Amino acid sequence: MDWFSGLNLIQKVLAVLFVALFLFSLSYLLTTVVLYLGAAGDRADSPVKEGAAPNTASPGSSASASASAEATLPDNKLSISGARWEGEKAVVEGTWKGEASSVHCDLLEGGTSGKPTRWWDRSVGTQMNWSERTFTQEFVAAKGNGGGEPLDRVARYGVLCSGQFSGGWSMIDGAPVEGTPPG
Secondary structure, X not given: OHHHHOOOHHHHHHHHHHHHHHHHHHHHHHHHHHHHHHHOOHHHHOOOOOOOOOOOOOOOOOOOHHHHHHOOOOOOEEEEXXXXXXXXXXXXXXXXXOOEEEEEEEEEEOEOOOEEOOOEOOOOOXXXXXXXXXXXXXXXXOXXXXXXXXXXXXXXXXXXXXXXXXXXXXXXXXXXXXXXXXX
């Protein structure tokens, strides 16, 4: 106490703040260790430990780990069967399996991992044939004031399609666009 009483006001405030910060940090670390060790027994029941694929719970679900492990994965699939340039447009075709609610495709410059192009008219959506479970997207040039940037005839292009399925699931597939773009 003699040490503390010998400090001036600023030094006393700094000493109290240091002690408070030290105690807070120590309590945080101890709490983290206790929670980590307490949860170690629960991890043996996780879906990953029981052979299920990681992230199998559908988005937004609040099911417990054991309920997720017992749930079966839906058999959802989305596949692009072809993507090609046809004259002044790019056409992508594909199929899906499962309870799809929508399919959306994007045209990318630089292949399937490239950047989105601004060339195509986004008001032209994906056509879905519900009975045959197929989809078609035609990428046509944007007209008028909303016209996009021109295509690079030497660049590679790809399509990336995503399907939204019941239960909040989504599937993605990509493919290169075959042929040469117009221009």
